[in-house]
Amino acid sequence: MIKLLLSFSLTLLVFILPFPSVSLATESNSSVDHTVVEKHINRLLNKKIEDSRPPVPPSPKKANVYLTFDDGPNKFTTINLQTLKQYEVSGTFFFLGKHMKEHESIVKAVAKNGHYIGTHSMTHDKTKVYKNAEAFIQEINSGVSLIEQMTGHNPRLIRVPYGSKPHVTTAMQDKLIKQDYKLWDWDVDSNDWRYTDKQYKEIVKNVQLETEKAYKSGDKDIIILLHDRSQTTKALPLIIEWLQEEGYTLKTYEEERHIVQNFLRDKSL
Ligand SMILES: [Zn+2]
Structure with missing residues (x-):
């Protein structure tokens, strides 16, 4: 019996082994x-x-928030663009003419993704931009022409380097109005340029504090100043997440629904 079993299992092994x-x-x-x-x-x-x-109750709508990005286009613009896309949010970019010439493809990508592009002058150089009213309007017009050449849109909104006050004189103001421009400063300064990459959470904190303050003061259209910089690309996802969780509506600038926001307190700008 044992012999039989042994021979049977041996036969089985012979059959199985060649076909593992x-x-x-x-x-x-x-x-x-x-x-x-x-x-x-x-x-x-x-x-x-x-x-x-x-079901999670939708957070009550608070105010409109406009994320604005100065000093691009550069490689960080591309990262910010990706982040905005990821969160399905639109922003407003104020580009420098001198950088646009080097990064035309970025300008086109920003426009194609539905973000607003305004000019931030050609050079950003204080001594050149604010030299006199003539030089000033020249910087703006050249910047706008470049945007129109590259995107097909002739934008009316500008942001001047370092903010309008105290740099923009009455003569400069008059030229802007005559040429039908609008000028945006900001409500919330993220102060992003002051921080290193590792300190990006400070940028988020600044935005949170200042946005709350603006909202509590009754501001229904809050404009946030950011830059296309490395540290800002790190802060941006957290900023967007916080704004959305808090019930703010993120928007891009709309020419047909202009909001007056300038330090000159000029209602026609
Ligand atoms: Zn700037």
Whole structure:
């Protein structure tokens, strides 16, 4: 009997050994089936858990917020552009003519993604931009022409380097109005340029504090100043997440719905 059993198992071994692939294939097939069933059960269970969760109440709408990015285009503009896309949010960019010439493809990508592009002058050089009213309007017009050449849109909104006050004189103001320009300063200064990459959370904190302050003072259209810089690319996802969680509506600038926001307190700008 033992002899018989031994010879039987030996025969079995002889048959199995040359075909290890057969036994392996059967094994993996059965494990696949098992995983499929397990996945299906898990899916059903998860669905049940999701269904039984109470619906999250939408946060009450607070105010419109405009994220604005100065000093680009550069490689950080591309990262900010990606972040905005990821969160399905539109921004407003104020580009420098001198950088636009080097990064035409970035300018086009920003425009194509539905963001507003305004000029931030050609040179950003204080001594050149604010030399006199003539030089000033020249810097603006050249910047606007470049945007129109590259995007097909002739933008009316500008942001001047270092803010309008105290640099923009009455003569400069008059030229802007005559040429039908609008000028934006800002409500919230992120002060992003002051920080290193590692300190990016300070930028987030500044935005949170200043935005709350603006909202509590009754501001329904809050303009936030940011830059296309490395540290800002790190802060941007956190800033957007916080704004959305708090119930702010992120918007891009709309010419047909202009909001007056300038330090000169000029209602026609
Ligand atoms: Zn600037």
